[in-house]
Amino acid sequence: MEYTPNIVGFACQWCTYAGADLAGNLRCKxxxxxxxxxxxxxxxxxxxxxLDALAKGADGVLxxxxxxxxxxxxxxxxxxxxxxxxxxxxxADMGFEPKRFRLEWISGAEGQKFADVVSExxxxxxxxxxxxxxxxxxx
Amino acid sequence: xxxxxxxxxxxxxxxxxxxxxxxxxxESLVDVLDHLEVVFWAPTVADVKYKDLEAMPDQSIDLAxxxxxxxxxxxxxMAKVLRSKAKVLVAFGVCASLGGVAGMAxxxxxxxxxxxxxxxxxxxxxxxxxxxxxxxxxxxxYELTLPEFCDRVxxxxxxxxxxxxxxxxxxxxxFVAKLVTAIVEGNLPAKGSWLTGGKAVCDVCDxxxxxxxxxxxxxxxxKRVVDGNGVLEExxxxxxxxxxxxGAVTQGDCNASCPKVNxxxxxxxxxxxxxxxxxxxxxSSIGAILExxxxxxxxxxxxxxxxxxxxxxxxxxxxxxxxxxGQ
Ligand code: FES
Numbered sequence: 001m002e003y004t005p006n007i008v009g010f011a012c013q014w015c016t017y018a019g020a021d022l023a024g025n026l027r028c029k030x031x032x033x034x035x036x037x038x039x040x041x042x043x044x045x046x047x048x049x050x051l052d053a054l055a056k057g058a059d060g061v062l063x064x065x066x067x068x069x070x071x072x073x074x075x076x077x078x079x080x081x082x083x084x085x086x087x088x089x090x091x092a093d094m095g096f097e098p099k100r101f102r103l104e105w106i107s108g109a110e111g112q113k114f115a116d117v118v119s120e121x122x123x124x125x126x127x128x129x130x131x132x133x134x135x136x137x138x139x
Numbered sequence: 140x141x142x143x144x145x146x147x148x149x150x151x152x153x154x155x156x157x158x159x160x161x162x163x164x165x166e167s168l169v170d171v172l173d174h175l176e177v178v179f180w181a182p183t184v185a186d187v188k189y190k191d192l193e194a195m196p197d198q199s200i201d202l203a204x205x206x207x208x209x210x211x212x213x214x215x216x217m218a219k220v221l222r223s224k225a226k227v228l229v230a231f232g233v234c235a236s237l238g239g240v241a242g243m244a245x246x247x248x249x250x251x252x253x254x255x256x257x258x259x260x261x262x263x264x265x266x267x268x269x270x271x272x273x274x275x276x277x278x279x280x281y282e283l284t285l286p287e288f289c290d291r292v293x294x295x296x297x298x299x300x301x302x303x304x305x306x307x308x309x310x311x312x313x314f315v316a317k318l319v320t321a322i323v324e325g326n327l328p329a330k331g332s333w334l335t336g337g338k339a340v341c342d343v344c345d346x347x348x349x350x351x352x353x354x355x356x357x358x359x360x361x362k363r364v365v366d367g368n369g370v371l372e373e374x375x376x377x378x379x380x381x382x383x384x385x386g387a388v389t390q391g392d393c394n395a396s397c398p399k400v401n402x403x404x405x406x407x408x409x410x411x412x413x414x415x416x417x418x419x420x421x422x423s424s425i426g427a428i429l430e431x432x433x434x435x436x437x438x439x440x441x442x443x444x445x446x447x448x449x450x451x452x453x454x455x456x457x458x459x460x461x462x463x464x465g466q
Contacts, residue, residue, distance in 0.1 A: 082431070085426075090422060
């Protein structure tokens with residue numbers, strides 16, 4: 001069977017989530033690989049959520065937040081940006097290809113960007129192949 | 140006086156430091172011993188054998204402590220035996236609760252671990268390159284066995300149901316005293332909880348800027364203790380001074396013993412209640428107080444292994460649990 005990546009997306013309700021809505025309204029085309037979870041702010045995304053998604057076999061994780069200066073809670077996205085730099089390194093230390101994780105700033109007006117990011121990410125994950133952690137742990 | 144509490148202590152993969160911290164109760168241990176009857180304490184203290192424990196009736200031990208992680212098949216077996224004999228089982232110390240320092244072995248393949256332990260370490264003299272085998276025959280007739288080396292380190296909680304967990308490497312003896320009193324008095328929280336005072340290391344730390352009603356500033360510097368940058372002022376927060384200190388997310392039953400002597404907290408106390416993945420939480424709280432992304436990048440460059448930094452004591456109990464092969 002052909003492999004279709006499974007992406008878990010955490011989208012800030014004020015921007016990326018609205019951006020995803022707009023992508024729909026604009027009839028932008030992107031692969032049906034992403035499962036979007038709405039969060040109040042990208043700062044709400046605990047690193048634990050991302051590890052949990054990877055541990056449960058997600059092939060990729062996308063976190064989407066407001067551009068700097070646009071966060072509704074002032075600096076939620078800046079905290080996220082710092083955390084994700086550390087996290088990316090930690091995931092790599094745990095044996096994951098850091099490209100499985102992506103942080104993007106996508107505003108509510110950037111429907112096209114949302115579609116492009118998902119398409120690009122999907123392609124990259126196809127190149128990387130599936131996340132085999134679940135099989136590996138069962139073995 | 141009521142009957143004595145039948146007490147057992149089993150050392151699995153640990154270093155017996157946790158047992159030392161119980162012995163460190165010194166005089167108060169003597170008082171406690173009035174209430175305890177030690178029925179099993181092996182392989183360190185009492186002259187009992189594993190088979191003696193196996194022979195005890197189920198549920199005949201009132202209280203059992205285990206210190207150490209599950210590394211060998213023997214540990215798993217004995218933990219299961221003890222579980223069936225004990226009414227209350229406590230994972231005593233961070234190895235039993237979360238995997239401990241030795242849990243970092245989960246980031247390395249078995250071959251690398253064996254090579255380091257039996258070939259490469261400077262104190263090893265092994266010219267024939269012999270590795271321990273689970274079975275061998277001596278003189279052509281005696282078959283000897285050794286426990287199997289499991290494919291990864293696990294916390295006690297992974298192999299049996301644990302009633303209480305205690306953090307610390309080892310648990311601080313003053314806290315152990317409180318704990319033992321609480322146990323003897325039957326003053327225990329709901330099963331499945333951590334036994335802790337519930338305060339973070341920062342809460343009990345003299346260096347916390349909040350003690351002086353000062354707000355914490357964001358971090359702009361990144362330093363490491365090994366670099367030898369001199370000693371901070373007595374009341375200066377280590378984190379604020381640029382050292383990665385995990386006091387904010389770690390149980391403080393140690394009374395901040397490390398920050399008191401200029402050593403940043405590495406998280407041996409275990410997570411604050413409600414946290415599933417210690418390292419992820421530590422990373423989250425540190426990330427949130429860095430000044431900007433450039434400081435975060437510097438931190439990544441300065442600490443070459445982020446996983447070992449954040450999961451110093453808790454890797455086996457983390458969501459990923461070990462290094463994944465080629466993802
Ligand atoms: S509100 Fe969108 S990232 Fe904070």
